[in-house]
Amino acid sequence: MSEKTYLEALNLAIDEEMQRDPGVMIFGEDVGGVKGGVFGVTKGLAEKFGDERVFNTPLGESEIAGLATGLGLMGHHAIAEFQFADYILPAINQILSEATKMRYRTAGDWTAPIVMRAPYGGGVRGGFYHSQSTEKIFAGQPGLRVVTPSTVYDAKGMLKTAIRSEDPVLFYEHKKLYRSIKADISDADYTVPIDKANILQSGDDVTVIAYGMMLQYVLKATEELKDDISIEVVDLRSLYPLDKATIIEATKKTGKVLLVTEDPKEGSIMNNVSAVIAENALFDLDAPVQILAGPDSPSMPYAKDLEDAFLVNPEQVKAAIKDLAEF
Amino acid sequence: MSEKTYLEALNLAIDEEMQRDPGVMIFGEDVGGVKGGVFGVTKGLAEKFGDERVFNTPLGESEIAGLATGLGLMGHHAIAEFQFADYILPAINQILSEATKMRYRTAGDWTAPIVMRAPYGGGVRGGFYHSQSTEKIFAGQPGLRVVTPSTVYDAKGMLKTAIRSEDPVLFYEHKKLYRSIKADISDADYTVPIDKANILQSGDDVTVIAYGMMLQYVLKATEELKDDISIEVVDLRSLYPLDKATIIEATKKTGKVLLVTEDPKEGSIMNNVSAVIAENALFDLDAPVQILAGPDSPSMPYAKDLEDAFLVNPEQVKAAIKDLAEF
Amino acid sequence: MKLKESRLSNEELIDAYKMVKEARMLDERLWQLNRIGKSTFNISGQGAEVGQVAMALAFEPKKDYFLPYYRDMAAVMVWGMNSKDILMGSLGKEDDPSSHGRQMPNHYGDKRYNIVSFSSTVTTQLPLATGVGLAMQVDKKDSIVLTATGEGSTAQGDFHEALNFAGVKKLPVVFVVENNGYAISTPNNEEFGVKKLSDRAPGYGIFGKHIDGHDFAETYLAFKEAVQHARNGEGASLIEMVVDRLTAHSSDDDQRVYRSEKEIAEMKKHDCVDIMEKQLVDEKILKESELEDIKNELANKINQATEDAEAMPNPTSDQLMTHIYEGGE
Amino acid sequence: MKLKESRLSNEELIDAYKMVKEARMLDERLWQLNRIGKSTFNISGQGAEVGQVAMALAFEPKKDYFLPYYRDMAAVMVWGMNSKDILMGSLGKEDDPSSHGRQMPNHYGDKRYNIVSFSSTVTTQLPLATGVGLAMQVDKKDSIVLTATGEGSTAQGDFHEALNFAGVKKLPVVFVVENNGYAISTPNNEEFGVKKLSDRAPGYGIFGKHIDGHDFAETYLAFKEAVQHARNGEGASLIEMVVDRLTAHSSDDDQRVYRSEKEIAEMKKHDCVDIMEKQLVDEKILKESELEDIKNELANKINQATEDAEAMPNPTSDQLMTHIYEGGE
C-alpha cells in the first residue's frame, strides 16, 4: 500500500501498463517532453519510455483521435489525451464516425482498442471552456464506452482496465480531484471493472447516485448525516452504457433516489439514469426521482460569484438528501 | 390553401423569408446552382435570389457552421444546410463553442441568429452514415435550440420562426418525411412556435409523445385504435429545451405515457422527457414510463433485413400503445 | 507518355489493363443491378480506373496498407479484392468482406489484404492513415500506407490535420487526391481558390506532384517516386491525380442537371479506358482481337461472380446486436 | 528596417510607441494582480507588442473588424479598448466589455469597437472571420477583417477550412499567425514540418508573407499591403509574424521547465520593446529622457485605471441565468 493522489494513481496506471505492453503509447498536446501534460498526468513517462511512445502532438484534436484510432487498427492500445474535456469537441466526428463504429461496421474485422482521456469538471476558475462536463455528448453511442473514476483506487484500476480493453473508451477524469483526494492504494497490479457501477456504501433510507466531484460531496454528506439517515451511495463509474441492473437494484432497496451531477440538468447523464428507473422500478418508488444538477446555463462563468452560483455545493447535496429522506 | 409536401413547405418557408428579409442567406454543400441540395430543398432559390445569397460551400462542415455564425454576428439570419445530420459532427465544436455560447458569453453584446438545417432519420437504405438521428448530441446545451417539425404545416411555420429567431436554431428535418407526407396548408405568412410541444390529439387513456417519422406511426396507430383507446398525442417539436409544462400536463391527464423514438434507446431525447416526468408527475403515473426506441446498436446497417430489424415499425407502435392501455 | 515508359513488362501492362477493364465492366454490372433493383446504391470510379491501377501497382499490396475511398474499386482490386467480393458488398451479403452487409455498397475494406474499412464520412480516413503510418514507423516495419480521397473532400479540416502531422513525423504515407472536377454538383472553382492542390504539399514540408490519371506511365512513375520516399524514411507525399467522373455522382444523382451536354460528351471522348486500349494497340502490346478476347473472358468472369455473389446468404436480423463490444459476437 | 521607413510621421510613431509601452506595462500590472490573488489568470502578449501595434495600425479600427486571440492586448488597444477595459476583464467585473465578467481574462471582445468576442477554444475565430468577411462583401461594405491566432493553433482543421473558403470567395480577410515558437511547451518543429507557415498561402491562392514582428516598419508595411489587397477586392492574406513569448504560456505555466535558461536569456536580450526604444532614440524621434517621461505618465495612467477598475461592481449571482436566449435579459 502507498498513499497516492488521484493524479498519481492515473500516472501509475499508465506507467504499469506501458511496462506490461510495449504496444501502449500515449500522446496529446504537451503530453511528452519534460512537461508531461498541463496537469502533469504523464510527467516522467517520456523520460522513462522514450519519445516514440510518449510524445507531443500538434494542436489538433481531430488528428489526435484519428491517430489513436489508426494505431488501434494496428493493435496498439493507444492512449490519447485531450487537454481539457472542452477540447474534445473538434474530435467528435473522428470518435463517433470512426473509432465507435469500427468494430460493428466490419463485424469485428477491424477494431479500435484505444483510450481517450479527458479532464472535465468545474470549480477551477477556468471559465466557459475549462470547466465543462462534456461526457453527456457521448452517451447513446453504442460501440463506445464512457467511464470515469471518482476515487483514487478506481483511478488506477479503471484506467488499467480501459487500456487493456479492446473497445474504444472515453476516460473522463475530474480535474478537481487530481490533487484534492488522496488514499492508500494497493501497489499490486489490480484492475477495476469499467462497466459496473459500484455501491460505495450500503443504506436503507435513500439511494444517491453520483460521480466525480459530486460523489465526494455525497460521501461527505453521508458521513455528516450518518446518525440520522441510512444512505445507499452508488458511484456510477460507467456513464455509458449504464449498469442498469445495479441502478435498478439500488433504487428498489430504498425507494427514494437522488441523482447528483454538476452538469446542467436537462440533458445530463442523470436523465438517462432517471429514465431507467422510471421504466424499471416505478412501483418501488416512494418519491419522485430527484436530480440535483447545475443550472441550465451555457457554461460556468469566470467571475467568482457566478461560478459559485453555477456549482452544486456540498450544502445543497446535504439538504437534498435530507429533504428526500423526509419526503 | 394549397397542397404541399413537407419538402415543398420547407422550400416555401425559405423563399418567403428571403423575400421578406434581404439579410437571409442560405448555403451548404450543393445547395446553390441548379441542383438545390441533394434532396432539393433549396431548388430554384439560387435562380430566384442570386448566387450571392444562395450558394455552394466547399465540403467542410466546421467552416459552414462558422461562416453562418460570422454572418449572424453581422446581423444576417443565415441558414446553413448540413447535407445529412450525420455530417454535422465535424461542426460540433463550432456550434457548441461559438454559436451556442456567443450571447451568454457577451451578455448579449454579440449574438448568432442563425439556422442550421439537418436532414435526419433512417429507413432510406442509407446505411450507417445517412440514417442517424444526431439530435440527442445537442440536447443539454443552453443557448441553442434543437427543433424538428413533424407535419407539413409545422415544416413551413416552424422554419419561418427559426429564421426570424435571434437564437441559433438547429433545425432537424426527417428525410423520410420530405416526400412521403402532403397536406393542404395555408398560403398565408403564418408562423408556428418553435419552443412549444403540440397536442395533436386529445385523449384520456394513454399519452404518446413522439416526433419525426415515429409521430406519423403514432397518428396511424391512433386512427386504427380510435374505437378502443382514447390517445393523447403530443408532437414534441422542441427537442431542446423541452416544453416541460406541456409534457407534465399531458402526462397527468392520462397517467400512462409512451415515448417513441427511432434513435437507440439509451441516451435518446426521450430519456430527458422521461426524467421530466419522473421528477414532476410521478404520483400521477399508473404505469412505468415506457420508451419504445431503436436498439442500442451503433447505427442502421445497410442490408435490408438488418435495417428492418433496427427500425421501429408501425406494428410495434400500435402494440406498445395497446399494451400500455391494458396495463 | 507511352505505356512502356513505365518500364513495366508487356505482361505486367496487360495484367494492368485487365484490372482496368474488369473494374470498368464490373461497375457497369453494378449499375445494372442497381437499375433492376437488386442493389439500392452505386457510386463508381468510371473514368479513374487507369489512374487507380497505375497508382496501386506502385505499392506492394498485402504488405502495404490501403485506406481507400468509395471510388477506389479498381485500386482495391489490385490490392486483392475480387469481383465477387465487391458484388457481395453491393448486394449486402453476409460474406461481403468490406462490412458483412452492414455498410452501403462501395465502402471498401478487407482485413485479408490490409485494406482498412472506409466510412461514408469523407476524409476521416486520412488521420487514420497517419495512425497506421506511425504504427509502421514505431514498429519498425517496412510497410507503407496509401490513402485516397476526392478533391472536394480536401476542404475538410481532417485533410489538413493529417498532412500536417505526417509532415512533422515524416510518416510513410502517400496521400492521393483524385480530382474529378466535382464534389457532387460543386465544381473545382467553388471548392478551392488554387489551380493545383498539389501546391499544398510545400506548406507541409512533404513531397507533392500533380499528374494526369489518364496517363498510365506518368501516374505509375509518380507513385513509384512517392513510394520510394516513404520507404526510404523521407516522409509523406501528396499526389493530385486528375481523373474524370464519367457517371453521375452516385445512383441518387443525375449529372445532366448541372453539367452541360457538351461537357459530358467531351469528357467521354477522353475516356481513360479507351486511351489505354489505344496505347496498347499503338505500342503493339495487344492486338484489337486480343482486346476483344479479354473483354469476353472478363464478361464471363463477371457473370460467374454475379451468380456466385447472388447465391450467398443475406445477413439475418439476429446479427443486428452482434459485434458492438468486445466479446459480443 | 528603420522606423521611418514605415512612412509614418514622428507623431504617429510616438503614439505607436506609447501603445506598445502601455500594453507592456499593463501586462506587468496584470501579472501583479495575479500574484497577489486579485485575478486568478493571466496570459500575456509580452514580446509581441511591437508587431501587434504595427499590425493594427495598418487597419482602420472602428470601421474594420477584428477577431483577436488571447495574446492580442496591444492590438485590441489600438482598436479602441483602454487599460481600464482590460483590467475589468482581468478582475471579472460586470462592466468588462469583453464578457461582463463571464469569460476568463484576456478573452478580448468589444462591440463598440468591432472587436468580436474570443472563446478559449483556439482557431474557431477563423471561420467566424470568414463569415464577417462575407457579410462585408455581400453587404457591399468597405470594411475588412483581421483575425489572429498562434502558430500552434494553425494545426487545427478550422485554420484550413477558413483559409480555403477565403480563397474561394476572395474574402477581405487578413489572417495573421503570431509565431512565438511554442504552443505551451511544444516547439515549432513538433507543430509542423515546414519552415515558414506563410508557405501555405499559395496552396489557398491567397497572398502570403513572413515577417519579423520585432521590426515595426517591416510589419506595418506588410500589413498595409495585405490591407490593400483586401480593400481592393483582391482577396485574403496569410501573414506569419515572428514574435517572442517572453513569459510563461500563462499564469498556470512555468516555461523554465521546458526552455533552457540560455534560450530564455537570449530571447530577453532581443525584447521588441527595447528594440523599438533604441530605434526611437537612434532615429532621433525621442530622447532618453522623453522615454522616461512617457513611462511615468503611463504608470500613472495604469495606476488610475487599476483603481477605477477595482472600484467597479462584480457581477451578481442573479445574472447567472440572463442572456441565455433572446428576451432573457
Ligand SMILES: Cc1ncc(C[n+]2csc(CCOP(=O)(O)OP(=O)(O)O)c2C)c(N)n1
Ligand atoms: C463529412 C461529409 N460531408 C458530406 C458528405 C456527403 N458527400 C458524399 S460524397 C460528397 C462529395 C465528395 O466530393 P469529392 O471529394 O470531390 O469526391 P468525388 O465524389 O468527386 O470522388 C459529399 C458532399 C459526406 N459523405 N461526408
Ligand SMILES: Cc1ncc(C[n+]2csc(CCOP(=O)(O)OP(=O)(O)O)c2C)c(N)n1
Ligand atoms: C481546441 C483547443 N485545444 C487546446 C487548447 C488548450 N490550449 C490553449 S493555448 C494552447 C497553445 C496555443 O499555442 P499557439 O497557437 O502557438 O498560441 P500561443 O499561446 O503560443 O500564442 C493550447 C494547447 C485550446 N485552448 N483549444
Ligand SMILES: [Mg+2]
Ligand atoms: Mg470530386
Ligand SMILES: [Mg+2]
Ligand atoms: Mg505559439
